Amino acid sequence: MNTRAALIASIQQALQSLSGRYARAPGHDLFEGYLLGLVVRAARLEGATVQLVNATHGLLLRTAPGRIYGVSVQGQAYSYAVIQFAQRPDLEAHVGVRVEGKSRVVHECDVLVVHADEAELCRRRRVEPKSAAALISVEGKLYGTPLKIDLGRSFIGLINDLSSDWRCLATNFHRNEVVAALMARNRDRYLFQHVLPAARGEDSIVEFFTNAFRRHRDRRP
């Protein structure tokens, strides 16, 4: 067997052992969970106290966008993070929840940082949080190829309808020329590329989140 054939055989062997776990779908839910970790890291960098809720038996996250008041098939409440800054209203960070936009249309939000009193009201009344009560909303895209134009267009449509203060699109893919060009036309459109552990995009998006938390922390009551 020549070197190239041996390489292809190695790839086949590795893919065979990994396919059970990774072949079903791209790990969008993993990416969203990771982004939650970055939000929490940024909050702590700005001096927040962070507590994970509903995480006694492990962190429980959604496989697909759901409701802030939803529970798993097993009847368990999903985990989220409570973020507290001294003398400021508490915040909650959620993964994969629906949010009500300015048009009253309900959107899916991959990571949402929302005022805790709004989140509590939504859980009690079983309604979706309003984007006006959100500090940060993140759209995450885990892709193996450059993001296509339809994703850029749908993000622009989404941020036009969300009134959260800090909105961004994050992707693991390192080079997305089409979407980057589309986003560059407007200063409010934040695109973070190559967002992965220890990659350059990770620092950039954490800085974006820390700016958001700093503004929240320093805002006068």
Next chain:
Amino acid sequence: MDTREADEVFRQLVEIAESLGFGWLTESVRDEIIAGRPTPEIEKPTGSSQGLELDRRRALRVRELEPELARELGSSRVRSVAYSSQDRLHLLLTALEHAIADAFKLEQALLQFAQEHHVSSVLFADEAATVESGRQVTVDAAHVSNTAPAVAALVAALQQLRSEIAR
């Protein structure tokens, strides 16, 4: 690697990936190949300094005499250029690496985040109200340590094959 060889390796890897359930990934690679690479029609001059100077002078002259043409030349015109066979293979190898190695890195990061908060595992579960039923994925230390060798072997093979494309 010449065009014929790149096409053959691409074909073999697509066949392997699709037989193992990665059809969604090969489909996204095919979509990217069909879309082509967006490339500026007018590229920056890369010639000698004398050539650059000539281009600058020519640009100034055009601006004086033909303002509309100058505007057109100055604007960014883009066309979609077809990927070469080697580029296509490169796209496929990159997509495979992102699909598995990135997902694994995210699992490691997520587990670390959980452990920092004294939580030993991460469970992904469907919401009761969704149409999905009972899908669950767990990320814990055992999964990470069991999976790491296969991911490392895959990444090494993909990178070696990628380096062969340039030869």
